Amino acid sequence: MENRSIEALEIINNRDKYQDDSSRLLQAIKYIKNTIIGNTKKKLEFIDNGAIALFINLLLNEKNQDILIQVTCVLGSFSCKLERGALDICKTPNALDRLISLLSHDNQKMVESSARTIKFILGSKPQNSNHHAFNHINSFIYGAEGIRLLTSLLKHNESIQETAIIIIGQGCEPLINNRREELNTYQTQLLKSGAFDSIFSFLAPSKSKLQEQCLVAVELLTRDNATVCQHLVNRSPDYVELRLIVHLAKSQSPRTKLLAATIICNIDQTKCLPPPFSPVMTKLLPMIVRLMSPQTCASPTGTGHESGSSMMMNGSDTIPAGGSGGTSNNNAHLGNIEEEQSIREDIPAFLARVVSESEELQRVAAECESLIKLVGYIRDRKSSNKLLENALTAIAVLCSTREDSRRQVAESKAIPIIVQLLDSSQPSIKAAACRCIKSLSRSIKQLRTFLYDSAVGQPFPKLIVDPSLEVRVNALASICNLVIDFSPMKQEMIDSGVMKKLVEYLLDGQCEHQVRLNSAWALKNMLFMADVPIKEALLKEISLDNLATLTRETNPAISEQILSLFRNLLYKDSTNIITDEHGLLLIRLVEQLINNPTYSTNDAVIKQALFVVCNLASNKEIHRNQIITSPIFQKIIYYLENSNNHEIKITSIWCLTNLVKFEDITKEQRIKKIRDNGCIDIVNMMVEGSNEDLKIRSKELLKSFSQN
């Protein structure tokens, strides 16, 4: 450390000596300030020499306002883009309290400087950091007092407003992905405090920098929150606010355009977009996709700001940019490149979000060549990790339902690249590539051709045991399609030991819910129309004891898949793989299940349970007789009379049909029992009903009776 720096720290440390001469102290502080600003190496040097403790001491004890302003400023710089600085300040809760109390100071400069420091601390705090030192600042921004203070800062000067808006955004960001309820509460509180309205009021007078920050905040505050979206839409007559956002979505600046479009997307997805605006997204989407081509991004007008006066223009593509006298700036371009890069990363993420729930928008996006551009990004070796991840995610969404889009991706020879990216070093890229494979493999044609040719199955045995949960979950979801009956990879997947792993996940109650659900789903698909050896292999993996464990599953979604798995296992079992014991166990399971209040109203689970009964009834006499004497039989009659669900009724009819259809010694007794319970009358009523399938099945059943 240089002598002057040591000297400056000395002066601060012995400030009592200089009480009469505050200018020396001020000078020393300003020297440190000007040394560290912009210079991470110097910041670390000072931190190593105990500077933060010295400055916190000043912050807590100094009375002189000029000095205090400089102190907050230095603490801000220590925490700017430096996690260690932010952490060190947060470790002293008093320091944070003092900074917070300065937000209510009379001196604007003091407020400005303290707010900025809090902003820097939040900006350097790693997202989702669980370090307890950050608890205090979190309870400030999410607490009632913090919300009140931040809202009051929006009434100060422009610079303070901007800082407050950024802090509010920083409060929302960590909640976006996995903490929806907390986000919703925070958004709604900021709506009630008036912060949302204040931020919105800064949008109209278009001062480029503040406007952009406002758009960021409005986007975060409207995300997944119908209350806030509804408020925005209905705030003034004639949709003034919404029309402003639509206007901004047509701005010259790509960032402004994208943010405004995202806000409209938020409003659309919370079902708050009023009918006159419903075609807006269809029109905006191609405009946003156009921003994706590198040429548009590089044009000199690409980052033009909306001007303050309506007559002024942003120049045109063919006019040479810049070079106007003293302010010409040859370096501005580099800033633009960063901006372009971040825009390029954000557009695919936007695309994925906006089209996710609308097939119509998926079509619009596909028709304006978005897939070609996205494939271009994943092909480009220079693409950043973020861009790769977002482009893959967008491809996955665009191909989730449209065969045309899958074909387009396959024909652009992108599948080998996607398969390669399954092997990326970045978990988020691997997971996104898995999502792509899942969408593409929904097409039998792609599965049999391009996907098979690219050896898509090979990486999966490794992917389903990946250390990253996100990768495991997405890999298991893709496997569901790769192991289905008509998949050419099915045998390969089974040979590679995938089944063993899936059973292991399913049986492990400690395992994450999503992993178990996807495993059950994949096993179900694997057993669909499966050959005897596959069924045998599964029963070898699941012992009888484990089968009993599975029947005690408490999660309805997983239970549904397990039942469906049994249904596939039992289907047309002519080789006696399913022993008497297996069958009786399964009948007991269904008995428990249909009488369990948790499931009795869950039609999806009930339906699968009935299919299990139905398939059991088609296999063995002993099981048929067990069913007809169990409470299941009474329940079937109950469903026929009372259920509102046609599928459940049809499945019930199937069960009865199988009980009377198969020739065996005890057949007559079963028919008698069914007749005695008044089933014929009930089924006769079904024949008169309006549901065609139900009619046909009922007639078939009556025919079986009359033949006997």
Add this chain to the structure above:
Amino acid sequence: MEWRDITIQDLERMISKEDWENKLDEVQVSKNDLNNLVMNYLIIQGYKEAAEMFQNESGTKATVDLISIVDRMAIRSAIQRGDIEQGIEIVNDLNPEILDTNPQLYFHLQQQKLIELIKKGMISEALTFAQEELAPQCEENHKFLEELEKTISLLAFDDIAKSPLSSLVEASQRQKTASELNAAILVSQSHDKDPKLPTILKLLQWAQNNLDDKLTFPRLNINNNAELSTIDNNSDSDSMIE
């Protein structure tokens, strides 16, 4: 230019000065917009007194606290006379965020400081400074490293002024650094980096050049008291804006 006879078609493609002026008169331009355009130029170029005067006389409200112009100009003049530290001090007082969040600008200021040391012949100080201050910043940015290497190689020349890198030590380099800093301050104050007026004049120039291919019309000669040229005197099409 080759001489050829004027044909009927040529005459049809001509617009007289009178017709042109009539057409120009038809276009409504608001006085307010024009005043804003002037104010925008004065503020961004840093003419504080002119802006004050203009504000008083035209009633056009300045979009920014005019005192901030003084700071901006003080920073500019500090950099232009080579006092980089003074410049940094005022910027950090004005807004400490600018240099903390703009690594490229910070690097260029440090680079300018290095150039000033070399110019003063303080070789060992320059080397220490480059090693201690600039080199760490280059670790993450390849472009910075290139620029640093170029600056350091100034030391290899006996007569820098005659070296191929002489542009680094000229006043224009200080001006460049000062402009970059000025632009960053303007952006931080929600201002455009460049005034709008020159862009509009460029647009005019471009439109006139395009129109030249289709019509003969009285051009506005920007470097010539902004007079309309007459039809027979339109050869002066290379007029420059600055």
